[in-house]
Amino acid sequence: MAQHAAIVGIGQTEFSKASGRSELQLAAEASRAALADAGIDPADVDGMITFTLDPSDEIGLARCLGVKDLAYTTRIPGGGAASAATLHQAAAAVLGGAANVVLIWRAMNERSAYRFGQPMVPASGGVVNVAGNGTGSLLWCMPFGAQTPASWEALSSGHYMQTYGVTNRDLGHVSVAQRRHAATNPLAWFHGKPLTLEEHQQSRWIMEPVLRLFDCCQESDGGVALVVTSMARARDLKRRPARIVASAQSIPREVEVISNYYHADLTMMPEARGVAARLYSQSGLTPHDMQLAMLYDAFTPQVLKQLEGFGFCGRGEAKDFVKNGNIELGGSLPVNTNGGLIGEAYIHGMNNITEAVRQLRGTASNQVPHLTHALVSCGMAGAILSND
Amino acid sequence: MSTPEAGAAAGATRPDPVYTPDAAFFWEGAARGELLGQRCADCQRLAHPPRPMCPFCHSLKREVVRLSGRGTVCSWTIPRHPAPLGFAEPPIVALIELAEGIRLVSNVVEVAQAEMRNGLSVQVLFAPTRGGRAVPVFRPVKA
Numbered sequence: 204m205a206q207h208a209a210i211v212g213i214g215q216t217e218f219s220k221a222s223g224r225s226e227l228q229l230a231a232e233a234s235r236a237a238l239a240d241a242g243i244d245p246a247d248v249d250g251m252i253t254f255t256l257d258p259s260d261e262i263g264l265a266r267c268l269g270v271k272d273l274a275y276t277t278r279i280p281g282g283g284a285a286s287a288a289t290l291h292q293a294a295a296a297v298l299g300g301a302a303n304v305v306l307i308w309r310a311m312n313e314r315s316a317y318r319f320g321q322p323m324v325p326a327s328g329g330v331v332n333v334a335g336n337g338t339g340s341l342l343w344c345m346p347f348g349a350q351t352p353a354s355w356e357a358l359s360s361g362h363y364m365q366t367y368g369v370t371n372r373d374l375g376h377v378s379v380a381q382r383r384h385a386a387t388n389p390l391a392w393f394h395g396k397p398l399t400l401e402e403h404q405q406s407r408w409i410m411e412p413v414l415r416l417f418d419c420c421q422e423s424d425g426g427v428a429l430v431v432t433s434m435a436r437a438r439d440l441k442r443r444p445a446r447i448v449a450s451a452q453s454i455p456r457e458v459e460v461i462s463n464y465y466h467a468d469l470t471m472m473p474e475a476r477g478v479a480a481r482l483y484s485q486s487g488l489t490p491h492d493m494q495l496a497m498l499y500d501a502f503t504p505q506v507l508k509q510l511e512g513f514g515f516c517g518r519g520e521a522k523d524f525v526k527n528g529n530i531e532l533g534g535s536l537p538v539n540t541n542g543g544l545i546g547e548a549y550i551h552g553m554n555n556i557t558e559a560v561r562q563l564r565g566t567a568s569n570q571v572p573h574l575t576h577a578l579v580s581c582g583m584a585g586a587i588l589s590n591d
Numbered sequence: 592m593s594t595p596e597a598g599a600a601a602g603a604t605r606p607d608p609v610y611t612p613d614a615a616f617f618w619e620g621a622a623r624g625e626l627l628g629q630r631c632a633d634c635q636r637l638a639h640p641p642r643p644m645c646p647f648c649h650s651l652k653r654e655v656v657r658l659s660g661r662g663t664v665c666s667w668t669i670p671r672h673p674a675p676l677g678f679a680e681p682p683i684v685a686l687i688e689l690a691e692g693i694r695l696v697s698n699v700v701e702v703a704q705a706e707m708r709n710g711l712s713v714q715v716l717f718a719p720t721r722g723g724r725a726v727p728v729f730r731p732v733k734a
Contacts (some may be wrong), residue, residue, distance in 0.1 A: 321673055322673055322675050324676045324677065341609060342611060342640070343695065344684075346606045346607065346608045347682065347696055347697055348682040348684050348698065350675050350676060351670070354684060358666050358667075358684065358696060359686075360666070361666025361667060361686070362665050362666045365709045407671065409670075409672050410668040410670060410671065411669045412668070414668075416672075456646075462696075464665070464686050464694060465639070469665065
């Protein structure tokens with residue numbers, strides 16, 4: 204067997220709309236929980252990875268944890284596109300010898316402090332630093348009233364939806380399935396609150412005629428942390444490891460994060476196809492080997508495009524794949540069994556990774572039976588995790 | 592092709608574009624009522640968004656060319672909630688594919704929502720911004 208890294212610890216805070224404490228504290232609490240879960244002394248962390256957008260400082264968090272000698276740090280750009288990429292870079296750091304115990308964290312008071320869903324317009328004449336956050340949204344969209352992630356998503360999905368006859372009602376089936384999962388997940392904000400297709404169709408337009416309120420993920424406060432180390436070390440730890448069988452990033456030509464409409468073929472998601480090709484090539488696995496997919500779901504069309512990009516159905520077939528119940532518990536490919544960013548919480552994709560780990564351990568609230576392989580994807584990055 | 596009118600600009604509320612060194616020509620052209628694109632002076636290919644190097648031949652020699660201003664709608668949406676900043680009424684936001692093959696985000700104006708569709712043929716005009724600049728927007732080509 205090839206040398207692999209593994210996720211050996213997961214931790215999180217509660218998911219809320221107002222955490223009432225600092226983002227650094229959320230990061231520290233989630234990190235402490237993940238390291239306790241792994242059975243690793245926080246002092247022994249020697250690698251740290253987060254998003255460029257995370258507001259907490261590496262040294263600030265290392266001070267909380269009493270890290271004795273940090274050997275490696277890096278940050279990943281692209282908003283939520285960083286989420287699954289953290290696994291890829293943690294595995295690379297571990298297997299390349301740069302670090303032995305990598306702590307990944309993402310913690311934010313997104314809902315109570317800033318709200319990504321609110322319009323943003325740069326100050327007139329100001330200097331805009333776009334490094335690491337893509338360039339298209341700020342420079343080319345704001346003067347036209349496309350000032351939110353939902354607006355960029357609507358523009359990038361409109362051509363796909365028209366080409367394959369995908370209606371907003373079709374998108375509703377994604378929300379309904381995920382809210383059903385959230386309803387039986389006690390960690391989810393929407394625990395006990397399923398959604399009907401009619402309720403989805405009655406929710407107000409956010410981006411008419413593409414996205415309604417319930418096509419959008421939540422806004423949340425909370426923190427999530429993961430611990431990655433080598434499989435060799437993982438075998439000596441207390442938890443069943445989630446082996447990182449394959450991991451990859453893919454940013455094909457002219458693709459950008461969410462304001463993603465400069466690449467050649469707008470009827471598909473080239474970055475998901477790129478990640479899929481690398482993951483399947485590295486692992487020798489196929490879409491049929493996956494029993495669970497955790498797909499970044501900031502907006503419902505992204506789920507459809509990833510289902511097609513990763514080969515779970517043909518191009519243009521995702522709306523029927525979803526409508527026919529395939530992504531629900533008991534379906535051919537359960538998707539976002541925690542409720543996802545729509546149903547559980549929006550911790551920038553990281554809570555979809557912890558759910559994959561719980562599923563592989565057999566400890567999820569909505570446990571998928573006979574699970575050996577799970578895909579986690581954020582479009583521009585992904586990983587195949589295994590418990591075998 | 593229309594140009595920004597001083598009177599209209601005085602009451603304009605639309606946000607100003609952000610100028611960056613490599614894309615300033617685009618907005619400076621718009622302020623003069625011209626839709627401009629970046630073309631490689633060596634291999635003659637267009638690139639948008641603008642950038643300091645040709646992605647095809649890696650030349651640094653670039654020239655600014657006047658574009659036709661004709662295009663079609665690739666996708667469109669109306670931001671209903673939250674209301675966009677700088678607009679009295681929610682605009683029709685659209686992704687436009689120009690006849691030259693490049694795409695840009697803009698607005699479609701002088702059109703009813705019921706008339707909006709992907710594939711609609713549109714022609715450029717210019718709308719003033721609150722700081723006295725202008726941006727390219729589009730309206731349907733009359734049959």
